[in-house]
Amino acid sequence: MDKRFKNKMPAGKPEITRRDFIRTGAVLGGGLLIGFRVSAGGRLADGRQLGAGMAGAAGLGGGIPAEASPNAYLRIAPNNKITVVLAHAEMGQGIWTTLPMLIADELDADWKDIQVEHSPVGKDWNHTVFGIQITGGSSTTWSEFDRYRMAGATARVALVQAAAKRWGVAADTCMTANGYITAGDKKASYGELAQEAAALPKPEKVALRPASEWKYIGKGARRLDGPAKINGSAKFGMDMQMPGMLTAVVAHAPAFGGKVRSFDASKAKMVPGVKQVVQIPSGVAVIADHFWAASQGRKALEIVWDAPAVITSDTPAQVAEYQKLAATKGLPAAQKGNVETALTGASKLVEAEYVFPYLAHAPMEPLNCTVKLDKEQCEIWTGTQMPGIDQAAAAKALGFTPNQVTVNTVFLGGGFGRRATPSSDFVVEAVQIAKASGQFIKMVWTREDDMKSGYYRPAFVHKVKVGLDGSGMPIAWQHNIAGQSIMEGTLFGGMIKNGIDESSVEGISDSPYLEGIPDHYIGLHTTKSPVPVLWFRSVGNTHTAYVMETMVDELAHAAGQDPVAYRRALLKGKPRHLATLNLAAEKAGWDQPLPAGRFRGVAFHESFGSYVAQVVEISMEKGQPKVHKVTCAIDCGVAVNPDGVRAQMESCIIFAQTMALYGEITIEKGMVKQNNFYDYRIARMNEAPVIEVFIVPSTEKMGGAGEPGVPPMAPALANAVFAATGKRVYKLPFMNNSFSNA
Amino acid sequence: MISLTVNHRSYEVDASPDMPLLWVLRDLLGLTGTKFGCGVAQCGACTVHLNGEAVRSCVTRVSRAAGQEVVTVEGLSANNDHPLQLAWAEFDVPQCGYCQSGQLMAAAELLRENPNPTDKDIDDAMSGNICRCGTYPRIRQAIHKAAELQRKGGANG
Numbered sequence: 001m002d003k004r005f006k007n008k009m010p011a012g013k014p015e016i017t018r019r020d021f022i023r024t025g026a027v028l029g030g031g032l033l034i035g036f037r038v039s040a041g042g043r044l045a046d047g048r049q050l051g052a053g054m055a056g057a058a059g060l061g062g063g064i065p066a067e068a069s070p071n072a073y074l075r076i077a078p079n080n081k082i083t084v085v086l087a088h089a090e091m092g093q094g095i096w097t098t099l100p101m102l103i104a105d106e107l108d109a110d111w112k113d114i115q116v117e118h119s120p121v122g123k124d125w126n127h128t129v130f131g132i133q134i135t136g137g138s139s140t141t142w143s144e145f146d147r148y149r150m151a152g153a154t155a156r157v158a159l160v161q162a163a164a165k166r167w168g169v170a171a172d173t174c175m176t177a178n179g180y181i182t183a184g185d186k187k188a189s190y191g192e193l194a195q196e197a198a199a200l201p202k203p204e205k206v207a208l209r210p211a212s213e214w215k216y217i218g219k220g221a222r223r224l225d226g227p228a229k230i231n232g233s234a235k236f237g238m239d240m241q242m243p244g245m246l247t248a249v250v251a252h253a254p255a256f257g258g259k260v261r262s263f264d265a266s267k268a269k270m271v272p273g274v275k276q277v278v279q280i281p282s283g284v285a286v287i288a289d290h291f292w293a294a295s296q297g298r299k300a301l302e303i304v305w306d307a308p309a310v311i312t313s314d315t316p317a318q319v320a321e322y323q324k325l326a327a328t329k330g331l332p333a334a335q336k337g338n339v340e341t342a343l344t345g346a347s348k349l350v351e352a353e354y355v356f357p358y359l360a361h362a363p364m365e366p367l368n369c370t371v372k373l374d375k376e377q378c379e380i381w382t383g384t385q386m387p388g389i390d391q392a393a394a395a396k397a398l399g400f401t402p403n404q405v406t407v408n409t410v411f412l413g414g415g416f417g418r419r420a421t422p423s424s425d426f427v428v429e430a431v432q433i434a435k436a437s438g439q440f441i442k443m444v445w446t447r448e449d450d451m452k453s454g455y456y457r458p459a460f461v462h463k464v465k466v467g468l469d470g471s472g473m474p475i476a477w478q479h480n481i482a483g484q485s486i487m488e489g490t491l492f493g494g495m496i497k498n499g500i501d502e503s504s505v506e507g508i509s510d511s512p513y514l515e516g517i518p519d520h521y522i523g524l525h526t527t528k529s530p531v532p533v534l535w536f537r538s539v540g541n542t543h544t545a546y547v548m549e550t551m552v553d554e555l556a557h558a559a560g561q562d563p564v565a566y567r568r569a570l571l572k573g574k575p576r577h578l579a580t581l582n583l584a585a586e587k588a589g590w591d592q593p594l595p596a597g598r599f600r601g602v603a604f605h606e607s608f609g610s611y612v613a614q615v616v617e618i619s620m621e622k623g624q625p626k627v628h629k630v631t632c633a634i635d636c637g638v639a640v641n642p643d644g645v646r647a648q649m650e651s652c653i654i655f656a657q658t659m660a661l662y663g664e665i666t667i668e669k670g671m672v673k674q675n676n677f678y679d680y681r682i683a684r685m686n687e688a689p690v691i692e693v694f695i696v697p698s699t700e701k702m703g704g705a706g707e708p709g710v711p712p713m714a715p716a717l718a719n720a721v722f723a724a725t726g727k728r729v730y731k732l733p734f735m736n737n738s739f740s741n742a
Numbered sequence: 743m744i745s746l747t748v749n750h751r752s753y754e755v756d757a758s759p760d761m762p763l764l765w766v767l768r769d770l771l772g773l774t775g776t777k778f779g780c781g782v783a784q785c786g787a788c789t790v791h792l793n794g795e796a797v798r799s800c801v802t803r804v805s806r807a808a809g810q811e812v813v814t815v816e817g818l819s820a821n822n823d824h825p826l827q828l829a830w831a832e833f834d835v836p837q838c839g840y841c842q843s844g845q846l847m848a849a850a851e852l853l854r855e856n857p858n859p860t861d862k863d864i865d866d867a868m869s870g871n872i873c874r875c876g877t878y879p880r881i882r883q884a885i886h887k888a889a890e891l892q893r894k895g896g897a898n899g
Contacts, residue, residue, distance in 0.1 A: 092875045226830070230822065364841045364875075414838045447780040647880070677785055685868040685869045
């Protein structure tokens with residue numbers, strides 16, 4: 001371990017008193033249940049306060065309950081099975097494994113006894129900071145670090161007390177290991193003691209273990225969802241099949257804002273297997289015995305659509321509009337000094353304009369939702385990042401109260417933000433079909449539905465002007481951005497402050513580079529469009545990091561300095577930033593020469609409370625970059641599951657490679673041009689680089705891992721392309737740029 | 743009625759001949775391990791073996807499988823112990839997991855045809871299968887490992 005990172009782990013310190021936590025209780029039929037409360041401290045990994053605005057503004061009755069129900073997080077059954085109940089959804093990021101690790105370390109559980117399930121909807125499972133039930137913001141591990149460890153620790157204390165009582169020995173003579181308690185020659189399994197533990201008074205005092213005693217945290221464990229995902233038994237929303245269930249496919253309006261004027265279903269109803277055709281607010285649904293019949297029925301529908309009155313979002317016109325806006329001063333997102341004056345005094349000016357398209361999340365599992373509706377009850381099965389929001393939206397669509405709606409969260413075949421829709425679009429659509437038809441249905445979107453029917457990472461244009469002093473360092477930074485707000489008009493609208501949706505400017509307004517620049521102005525123009533937009537893995541950082549990190553690279557070259565050295569100078573006095581950048585540079589051999597035809601680029605970005613640097617090595621082939629290797633360093637504080645962090649960095653890098661090289665949704669006559677993977681290209685095996693991930697040994701504040709690996713990749717790749725060709729990429733994706741005369 | 747054998751069991755299905763094998767497997771036989779990802783043979787999530795050959799079941803008419811042997815991920819091994827499944831577990835390959843059935847079935851054909859694949863062979867055999875979580879580096883590692891296991895154990899590739 002690097003000497004710079006002394007072990008100053010805060011964990012083990014908290015001693016939580018009875019007032020703060022616990023209810024234990026007995027399982028029906030025996031066993032121990034653990035629920036408890038942690039104080040909702042209310043901080044984002046990066047220090048910003050988010051929870052209050054989110055839950056409060058949303059009017060969702062959010063927050064953490066004073067006391068959780070006893071079975072909230074952990075159940076121990078007489079047969080020794082330990083069930084961990086997840087407050088968050090598994091969508092690939094690995095929390096099906098990481099949260100149980102937190103419990104196992106405190107409980108001394110046998111890993112083989114642990115099974116996992118998604119929680120139902122309820123305040124007990126609200127996010128400890130955001131105050132609503134949500135999986136997002138790369139926040140699961142740090143936000144649950146105390147709560148799930150406390151669940152394990154509480155259960156252990158309760159079991160030890162039961163053993164001590166049974167054997168008539170002092171509790172401190174009882175030892176726990178691998179699901180057993182021993183005292184002298186006496187031994188009992190957790191399962192044997194569970195019922196007695198539940199009958200005892202609640203543990204008075206529970207302390208968390210110091211880091212030195214961790215067996216799983218910082219070391220890792222095999223994925224608990226692995227076996228089911230390699231033999232076909234894992235159940236995703238798409239795999240719901242129940243007696244009496246039919247399949248529904250929806251014909252959506254071809255243009256955003258379009259409505260059904262009239263339709264003729266007679267041919268659709270002649271397709272064998274088609275049962276019913278119903279109109280719903282978002283289109284016409286065909287309900288059939290199975291997907292194939294429903295999709296054939298949809299093809300046979302004859303629908304006359306009312307086109308939207310005004311089409312304002314065709315891509316070339318939108319880009320032109322955004323370019324005009326970005327050339328003017330937007331609402332202030334961050335400002336200091338007088339940037340106009342400072343620019344006039346600069347020795348050198350560097351200016352650029354950047355254009356970013358809409359992007360589709362395109363999770364491998366197309367959207368789907370299963371709904372069983374009775375007169376007074378609605379049961380839903382779907383892969384969702386916000387089951388509570390979906391429950392409320394379904395209830396509203398039905399005229400029900402939320403407690404009449406049950407949401408069963410199943411594995412998500414990828415989320416990336418698409419399954420965290422404030423409007424609950426696909427859940428509401430499925431509920432509308434069930435309501436209109438009276439049928440028990442699984443609504444299935446095709447890939448084309450997914451590509452063409454929203455939601456998208458918003459399109460943006462940035463215009464940047466930077467003034468350098470005589471030594472080549474930035475002294476003035478003027479930056480205006482134009483694009484749609486993700487939060488405006490949604491449940492999260494209350495988080496917009498002074499006209500600024502943070503998700504449009506994050507990564508710039510809070511950039512570590514700007515702090516040292518005496519005069520700067522970051523302005524935002526929030527635009528309107530009928531094209532629905534949504535957070536997309538790493539959200540605003542998908543475009544802001546690109547601008548900041550390619551611009552800083554450009555400044556380094558303008559100053560005649562090495563890009564890593566230049567960044568070091570700008571990040572002076574920021575140890576976590578520097579350690580991460582230095583680790584990536586060192587491991588990539590930044591100071592060593594490359595073989596002929598190979599080129600490197602570097603980028604660093606801080607997001608979701610974590611610090612990530614990447615060095616990308618490319619060659620140019622057929623006029624486009626081929627990525628050979630990515631060296632990645634991350635400081636996320638304590639890496640609870642190091643291999644999980646590495647897996648997320650790999651995932652982020654390839655996700656961002658797709659975004660940079662190919663990602664583009666274009667709008668023509670109000671319609672999305674792209675259809676499927678043949679015209680919305682995704683990076684494939686033959687393009688996958690060698691990826692090496694290095695985790696900075698860190699005991700600093702924890703950050704996330706699911707998203708912060710995305711932002712640096714595209715700019716590092718762009719900087720490598722510049723090294724190779726002398727050309728800067730200002731208009732994404734790369735595939736629309738020509739580098740051929742390089 | 744169309745007869746076909748899936749994972750060594752015989753079935754008679756009442757389906758139109760042009761119904762894709764994918765939907766017969768999933769919606770008529772309840773074998774949901776084979777996934778729907780694109781419907782147009784672009785992503786490989788629906789990959790199954792038809793008489794040992796990897797095919798895209800979303801564009802394979804069930805009539806083509808009539809009287810033939812189909813193997814899906816559920817039939818890849820009896821106990822999760824195909825060398826690929828052992829290697830997949832060792833490297834913790836799956837993330838969301840949705841594409842992995844197709845990845846495994848594509849890799850299984852590769853390993854049977856080529857017990858010692860190079861990186862280039864893996865590129866050629868696996869580039870028809872999209873993984874949005876980007877598990878490609880681990881898939882590559884796991885295929886190399888499975889090849890090694892298969893060579894050592896003479897297992898059931």
